[in-house]
Amino acid sequence: MHLIGSSLSCKREGKLIFSELNFKVSSGEICWIKGPNGSGKSTLLRLLAGFIKVSFGEITLDNKKITNKNDVIYENFFYLGHNNPLKSYLTVKQQIDFWEGITHTKYDLELDSFNLKNIMDLKIYECSDGQKKRIGLSRLTIDDKKVWLLDEPTNSLDIDNIEILKKHLKLHQKKGGLAMIASHENFIFKPYKDIKLTLETPKNLEKDPFF
Amino acid sequence: MLFALANKSILLSTSFFVILILTVGIGFGQTGDSSEKTVIAIIWIATALSSLLSIKEMFQNDFEDGTLDFYMLSAATLETIICLKAFTHWITTNLPIIFLIPLISIPLGITFYHSILISLVMLVSTPALSFISTLGAALTLGEKGGNLLLSIFILPTFLPIIIFGMKISILITNSIYDIMAHLILFALSLICLAITPFITSAIIKVHYS
Incomplete structure (x- = not known):
């Protein structure tokens, strides 16, 4: 390619x-x-x-x-801009479910490459900037391009x-x-x-x- | 997925509708003019206005945080996303209002049977409002303070549906129920469903480049 x-x-x-x-x-x-x-x-x-x-x-x-x-x-193409496409009123889990719904692939919870297990139930507005970035990057494993x-x-x-x-x-x-x-x-x-x-x-x- | 597309404005636009009806109702109460025609006009205008309230949020947030970029590059076509958006808008703003109409129009002097028929008319005609709204939302994308601009664009396009719907509703209060007119409103909604997603997606694509 x-x-x-x-x-x-x-x-x-x-x-x-x-x-x-x-x-x-x-x-x-x-x-x-x-x-x-x-x-x-x-x-x-x-x-x-x-x-x-x-x-x-x-x-x-x-x-x-x-x-x-x-x-x-x-x-x-996979595109991730500097503003993270996250919805602040969702929990991390809901956000990931939403991406999964559109891309039809799953985030591997066993592998949990971006250490999201502990923050799954947090609302996104409660997350720190670094955590938000991690959530954004976790889409790399969901959205396979x-x-x-x-x-x-x-x-x-x-x-x-x-x-x-x-x-x-x-x-x-x-x-x-x-x-x-x-x-x-x-x-x-x-x-x-x-x-x-x-x-x-x-x-x-x-x-x-x-x- | 629908859950994520929806936002928290359900209560907001419904309460706006109720408050608007009550205020206008009280205002008209002072003049002593409380004919059924006025009540119906109030109901339709209130529906259109509360429908306007949450249009801006349809694509604006997604555009700002980059979710729209994600949609554009995803396997789901933009048209599908737009349909879902319009559908969510309808469920969150118009559907609660339709359920409220029998409740709110009885104190205003419309019989229960008639109010049920009116909400049936609303049920088939309001999807058109939601689909037309996507056009306005796409046109004012990225515009700061585009809310007013949006109202100026969109309210006139609501007119055919409001005029038609109001006429049917007034006939209903005169105990004439015209099934054909009802079907024509439904057809209008279906036409909007068939056409607007394509126009809206074209507008969004032009907006990007």
């Missing part, structure tokens, strides 16, 4: 966020998207997930063009849980999945082969009369 972006550009509200971006990520590879704040890391991930339109260039997955096709179900798009997955995670996340990334690699991760933190990726996309800071496009 290959995810290829060729000369990708993205313009939003008259500003060029990035341009002429080329990359190729294959099965078993993890791509680390680096860049300063506001350089378009999140935008790139949302673009890959199909939430934002590509201005120029194209994205292909296994030689199939997937750029700007509204009717394509992006069934291969080939391509992981993770936006700042290590935010507010402690070292133990970063280790757990690393373990899951390794498993994912073994299964032949690929992952693209936007993160400031360096250390979690050291054992992996990574591809670095360093994004430039946004340029103003006022000179361009056609936009």
Whole structure:
């Protein structure tokens, strides 16, 4: 499986966020998207997930063009943004049941990879930020997808849980999945082969009369 | 799944309905005009207004916390999700009101038999309100303070159903029960069920890109 972006550009509200971006990520590879704040890391991930339109260039997955096709179900992508998709009035158990209901897969309680057993009956608004992040990440095991798009997955995670996340990334690699991760933190990726996309800071496009 | 889609606004919109009816009822009581026609108008307008109350929450929370992203990438199609949302909205806001109508309209001077017929009319026509509401919810997605904008969009689209429903209800109080008109309202609901999910999902997709 290959995810290829060729000369990708993205313009939003008259500003060029990035341009002429080329990359190729294959099965078993993890791509680390680096860049300063506001350089378009999140935008790139949302673009890959199909939430934002590509201005120029194209994205292909296994030689199939997937750029700007509204009717394509992006069934291969897992996306976790920096806001956790959790409903504060549910308990952890109900939240997980809800995901299970939509994805038709089960969270393995015996394995309990993200140590959720003890907080199952807590309401989500009672959880700490780190716990919330863990609940959000536990969806990785419920929602089984080939391509992981993770936006700042290590935010507010402690070292133990970063280790757990690393373990899951390794498993994912073994299964032949690929992952693209936007993160400031360096250390979690050291054992992996990574591809670095360093994004430039946004340029103003006022000179361009056609936009 | 339905449980998670629902939120805690069940009591809120139902009590809003009751309070609205009582206030308007008392207000009209002062004028001495308490004909059945006025009562029916109040009931229908109150239903439409309390239906408006919780529309904003349909997609807004999901949009803000990223659950909508999850829906978009999940195997479930957006149209299914929208249908479920509209259905949940109907169960949580309109269904309690329908049960309340016989209770609340008897003190206002409508006979029990007539009020049951009126709630039957409501039962078949209010799903249309919920499905039309999804359009407004999708249109004002991400808009800060979009609530007012939403009311301006959506209330006029409720009009055909309100006019039709009110006419039938007034006929009912005159002891004329028109089954055909009843069926036409049901058809309106079914048309909305068939069309709006596709339009709404298109709006949401455009909104994203």
